[in-house]
Amino acid sequence: MEKMIKTEYGYTTPQEAEMDARLDKWMKHRAKRKRRKQHAKNKKMPRSHLRQQVLERDHYLCAYCKSQGVITPAKTVDHVVPIEFDETLKANIDNLAVICGSCHRAKTDWEQSYYGTGQGNELQRQVDEITDVSTINVLMNGGTQHD
């Protein structure tokens, strides 16, 4: 007579009721874990979505090389103005550009001397933010135009 189980725990045996309760608890725990996982996923989303947008906008080409007429495929997305210097530009697509390995190295070195970024360095709060990729390219290559 399976029909005996009419309500959640009402007509079942104590053992079954306990099993049900345990199952219920487990299901709730599982749902909670799933929600938490989903939440973490959502939090990561904008960042990688933004990265993808930048890669497509710049056609997977280094924006710094391109400003000098050089075509260099690249997959790294970098902040034009380092967020260590200006946190507010973190999710700003206009402050993101595709960069190749050699430009990234040159830019990081230049940023350390210009903005004072990097470990053990002191931030140069008084300097202006340089948002123009072409200007940065000139500066990070020692201030001379390469053509």
Ligand SMILES: [Zn+2]
């Ligand atoms: Zn480059």
